[in-house]
Amino acid sequence: MDPKLCAVSVDLDPLSAYYAIHGLGEPPPQVLHTIVRCALPRFAELFAAAGVRATFFIVGQDLEQSPELGRALAELAAAGHEIANHSYSHSYALNQLSPEAIAHELGRAHELLAEAVGAEHAPVGFRSPGYFVNGAVMAALVALGYRYDSSMFPSPPYYLAKAAVMLGMSLRGRRSAAVLSDPRALLAPPDPYRPSIEEPWRQGSAPLIELPIAVLPGLRVPAIGTLLTVSPAWLRRGLLQGMARRPLFNLELHGIDLADAVSDSIPTELAGRQPDLRVPHAEKQRILLETLRELQRDRELLTLREAATRFSA
Template structure:
């Protein structure tokens, strides 16, 4: 059995974390910090192992008309990633956590703008999309079909993630603040955990839409999220246990975030953000070493690495 691991990185900028944690506006010089600090680290690590990955980009970050010099700096960082042969994919225009609740007109605006910006930067069409907060909707899926996308990779069928999100939002409400996060549609919790063609009316179910859904990895029995953020923080024995369980599967959609390789000190992260994201205190070098070990363990188990776009173009007409 051929086994494939696709590593993808959601490059969410700092304002996203300020929204989730209800921290107000971030300092103005922070917009490009994650992209400019983390992308070269991912790139270096992947180059050493000859791996091609997928980077989900919030298109506003490369919109010079909207963000001026910040966008110019982020375009330079992303150009390096593109030159290494990694895939650039769509993570919406401005990362609205409420995307699944917006009108068709608003969803279309988010997708058209991001698709145009990212395609022209990329020099070729964009093949894939991941929704902010993993919240895919029927309208979003229809718009992806209209734009001829080959895959969506938003479904995250993990009750643990759902619960953690509810707890953070509830805790903020208790102290009179409101998180910018929006609850993911609970129907995703019962979605298939392996690639499938979704139903257009209900993207969490199998159907016959002309696009593939590539769910983010969870374990088979307990549906525990096997995402980079968790793998980097748990003890090595638990990490190996999860990786061994994923090694038996044909497809391992390993998701990370740009912030996973950021460093409180080296990257000058604001103290209010460090308080909410304590993993920023772990030095970037330590986290890069852990990620290198994760990648080596996956390679030793016999999996091959590819981008999500390459993987999906190898899928047949029917998937189970």
């Protein structure tokens, strides 16, 4: 039997994305580069310690705003990590854009990333901000010649929790930039599949592979990094055991997972709403290293690009 696989990815969302989700308006200038300057080097260190090559999903616009990001990505690519496309502006309202505007969001990010890392390491995969995919996104990915999409997150508990938070905020008169994705995506297969271009939550014959983000069998509880870093050890073990039968553990982490309020001087207005920022980054780094070593015991770790090749065969 083929070995079970695990692909670790990091969505390098800037802190401004969290200000938008929590309806906090424009972030103060001192936090604009926190994730690139503080959290990204910690991920490089974590993966080097574990001997893991990962996939980094990058927001194109950040390359224009952080001059040092391009160099950092070129170094990561040279070390064997994969650099992938996380849209140009990280708009949570991607689903309200025209097909032309969606193609621009994906195409512009692709150009900026390819310029930063060189043609040899240019992106071949995409993850949507807010886990949203539709026919226009799929068509844009096909036009770019991409090999995979990894935006499906078929988790009803995550969807309901997000809807409850958004409702609570609107009752208190605050507006979140978050948008609920098409609920039909909740029915998507939880294991890698070849999607339909028009209805990507169904099986079809698109020339690329869908690699859904990890959810447990049964209720489809999400098995993502932020949950791992804030859970007690017994719950972490349960999450890993629950994933045991999945052929691919597509483990999604975020840049914020290796940031913390104290070391990185993140204002209380945000840290008060993100409990994970109150856990010291060294503690989260230790938990993630332990988790990666556990996963390496019975899975082969690879990038999402390599996983796409395996599942295309």
